[in-house]
Amino acid sequence: MRPSWLVVSCCLFPVVLSGCGSDKPTGQVKGTVTFEGTPVTVGMLQIHSDDGTLTRNGRIGDGGHFDIADAPVGKVTLTIDVPASMQRKRAKRPVLNTKTPELPATQEVPDALKGIPAKYREMDKSGLHFTINPGPNEIDVRLSRK
Numbered sequence: 773m774r775p776s777w778l779v780v781s782c783c784l785f786p787v788v789l790s791g792c793g794s795d796k797p798t799g800q801v802k803g804t805v806t807f808e809g810t811p812v813t814v815g816m817l818q819i820h821s822d823d824g825t826l827t828r829n830g831r832i833g834d835g836g837h838f839d840i841a842d843a844p845v846g847k848v849t850l851t852i853d854v855p856a857s858m859q860r861k862r863a864k865r866p867v868l869n870t871k872t873p874e875l876p877a878t879q880e881v882p883d884a885l886k887g888i889p890a891k892y893r894e895m896d897k898s899g900l901h902f903t904i905n906p907g908p909n910e911i912d913v914r915l916s917r918k
Contacts, residue, residue: 796826796844796845797845797906798841798842798843798844798845798906799843799844799845799904799905799906799907799908799909800839800840800841800842800843800907800908800909801819801838801839801840801843801904801909801910801911802837802838802839802840802908802909802910803837803838803910803911803912803913804835804836804837804838804912804913805817805832805836805838805852805912805913805915806836806912806913806914806915807884807885807887807888807915807916808884808915808916808917810882810884810885811835811836812832812836812852812854812885812888812915813832813833813834813835813836813882813885814832814833814854814855814881814882814885815831815832815852815853815854815855815885816829816830816831816832816852816853817829817830817831817832817838817840817850817851817852817913818850818851818852818853819840819843819844819848819849819850819904820844820848820849820850820851820895821844821846821848822846822847822848822849825844826844827844828840828841828842828843828844832852832854843904843909844904845904845905845906846903846904847901847902847903848901848902848903848904849895849898849900849901849902850898850900850901850902850913851892851893851894851895851898851900852888852892852893852898852900852913852915853892853893854881854885854888855881887917888915889915889917892915900913
């Protein structure tokens with residue numbers, strides 16, 4: 773009696789999947805984001821590998837703290853996106869291709885953070901270059917009006 777194709781498929785599926793994971797090392801990145809000395813308490817931080825093959829992101833929260841697991845290792849560029857408006861209204865229909873993270877209806881962007889330059893949203897203009905090592909990393913990101 774020959775094994776059915778279903779049994780063979782079920783046995784081979786995990787073997788095939790084991791080859792799908794990335795074998796590149798990653799790092800955990802923790803830190804803070806400030807703008808002119810004021811903690812950035814809302815927004816998103818993205819870590820982009822220099823070769824452009826891997827991007828990881830995380831929310832910036834209380835005290836400007838962020839924590840990103842599985843960040844690409846090596847030379848990276850950071851981008852920061854902070855919503856420009858004080859209160860976001862929920863759209864009645866989805867908005868496509870937006871770079872601005874959605875905020876909960878009750879969350880506000882402090883006035884001190886409204887002047888963050890748009891250059892920090894763009895990988896080729898942010899100027900936020902760091903080196904991430906395998907394992908834990910800590911970086912402080914200082915944004916300025918310049």
